[in-house]
Amino acid sequence: MDTPTDQPIDYDNGPNEWSNEISSFYQNLNLDPDLYYCIDKLPRYARVVGFDYRINHISDPLTTQPPLKKYKLEDSKLPTQENTVQDNDKLNIAFKTDIQNLTSLSSQLEKEVGCQVSISNTILGLLRISNGKAKINSSNLYKTGKIIGFDLSSAIAAISLDVKPNDHVLDLCCAPGGKLLFIADKIHSHGAPHSLCSGSVTGVDISKKRLSTCQSLIKKSKSQSKIRIRLFASDGTTFNVPPPEDSWWDYSTLKQQSCKKLQPKEVPIDSISTPNIKPFFSSKLLRNIYTPPLEITADTRIRKYNKVLVDAECSHDGSLVHLSKYINSNSQSIFGKLDSDFLSQDRLESVSELQLDLILNGWNNLSTGGTLVYSTCSLSYKQNELVIAKFLETVFKNSSR
Numbered sequence: 001m002d003t004p005t006d007q008p009i010d011y012d013n014g015p016n017e018w019s020n021e022i023s024s025f026y027q028n029l030n031l032d033p034d035l036y037y038c039i040d041k042l043p044r045y046a047r048v049v050g051f052d053y054r055i056n057h058i059s060d061p062l063t064t065q066p067p068l069k070k071y072k073l074e075d076s077k078l079p080t081q082e083n084t085v086q087d088n089d090k091l092n093i094a095f096k097t098d099i100q101n102l103t104s105l106s107s108q109l110e111k112e113v114g115c116q117v118s119i120s121n122t123i124l125g126l127l128r129i130s131n132g133k134a135k136i137n138s139s140n141l142y143k144t145g146k147i148i149g150f151d152l153s154s155a156i157a158a159i160s161l162d163v164k165p166n167d168h169v170l171d172l173c174c175a176p177g178g179k180l181l182f183i184a185d186k187i188h189s190h191g192a193p194h195s196l197c198s199g200s201v202t203g204v205d206i207s208k209k210r211l212s213t214c215q216s217l218i219k220k221s222k223s224q225s226k227i228r229i230r231l232f233a234s235d236g237t238t239f240n241v242p243p244p245e246d247s248w249w250d251y252s253t254l255k256q257q258s259c260k261k262l263q264p265k266e267v268p269i270d271s272i273s274t275p276n277i278k279p280f281f282s283s284k285l286l287r288n289i290y291t292p293p294l295e296i297t298a299d300t301r302i303r304k305y306n307k308v309l310v311d312a313e314c315s316h317d318g319s320l321v322h323l324s325k326y327i328n329s330n331s332q333s334i335f336g337k338l339d340s341d342f343l344s345q346d347r348l349e350s351v352s353e354l355q356l357d358l359i360l361n362g363w364n365n366l367s368t369g370g371t372l373v374y375s376t377c378s379l380s381y382k383q384n385e386l387v388i389a390k391f392l393e394t395v396f397k398n399s400s401r
């Protein structure tokens with residue numbers, strides 16, 4: 001994990017009235033209460049748009065050679081399967097090019113924001129900006145769509161899905177869409193959709209308001225990866241729309257199969273394979289998906305998602321950014337307000353029930369051999385370990401998978 005800061009913690013100038021409450025809350029969770037004194041000292045992160053994000057296995061990217069066994073290019077970039085000398089050369093060249101690009105972007109950003117910027121040693125494709133308050137949105141790199149602010153923890157959750165270029169990904173609680181766009185960008189870093197890179201991202205959220213924000217984010221994005229995205233305003237605990245066909249991107253096949261002209265806004269629906277639900281937002285190609293009647297069988301629902309992200313609704317108590325809004329609000333009892341808004345017993349009970357229902361439905365939508373990631377920004381046992389324990393108990397009781 002990247003270290004938050006090299007500077008000593010300034011306890012004297014730390015927050016006062018809320019600190020005891022927060023400290024005891026964290027002590028009860030066996031966490032270091034000093035975390036909260038670090039708020040102003042934490043770095044921030046930006047991701048390089050269109051990068052093939054991956055775990056950074058090396059400590060010093062500038063001096064170390066890539067560990068070739070771990071550093072594998074996706075199949076679409078490297079069709080030869082064996083790690084021949086030639087392949088190793090290609091890996092080395094690709095790796096060096098990536099590092100050169102990241103280094104060049106780091107120095108550009110450093111000049112623009114006036115503080116130290118380095119390549120994240122956790123995830124390749126992220127830049128670590130030493131001053132957490134640096135205004136990256138006024139930099140040219142942001143304005144020209146080359147970088148975008150993104151939390152390291154969000155990147156870790158999304159990268160854990162291990163998304164491949166042909167994966168259909170379901171993001172069950174997607175708004176406002178930071179991880180959704182990150183995943184689409186990762187897939188799209190392998191080029192425009194083609195047979196070896198036909199991945200798509202389906203985002204679902206129950207809140208239309210938050211989905212509108214997500215839609216604006218997608219529209220504002222300068223990345224072409226938006227062609228791979230569709231959004232549904234739906235309850236993630238019951239959502240069951242299958243992923244698009246692998247050939248969704250091939251407009252000519254699509255036309256042949258349908259044997260009729262699709263109107264731009266037409267969404268062909270059949271009762272078995274595509275439940276009657278229109279996307280809230282969709283790229284034109286994904287909107288026109290047509291499932292050929294021949295393939296409609298009782299087991300059409302076997303077509304499921306390769307990867308499912310359940311970034312569940314939660315009490316937000318683990319998000320420093322979220323808590324800092326309370327801290328800055330001059331409230332008398334900030335923790336009390338946080339407690340009533342997010343941590344009250346009633347709310348915690350209902351939120352953990354919702355979390356279990358979400359992860360169970362994520363599982364229902366996951367294909368055999370796929371990967372499901374469950375994440376929250378809470379540190380509470382009830383919303384994390386206990387949800388997972390109940391989930392495992394339920395699925396292993398009821399399933400042969």
Ligand SMILES: C[S@@+](CC[C@H](N)C(=O)[O-])C[C@H]1O[C@@H](n2cnc3c(N)ncnc32)[C@H](O)[C@@H]1O
Pocket residue numbers: 154172173174175176177178179180204205206207210234235236237311312313314354
């Ligand atoms: C932690 S946020 C998701 C953040 C998002 N993944 C991102 O990276 O930007 C949780 C989201 O879950 C949504 N949500 C709450 N209940 C839901 C449900 N039953 N089905 C789907 N989404 C739900 C909320 O509207 C909220 O947008």
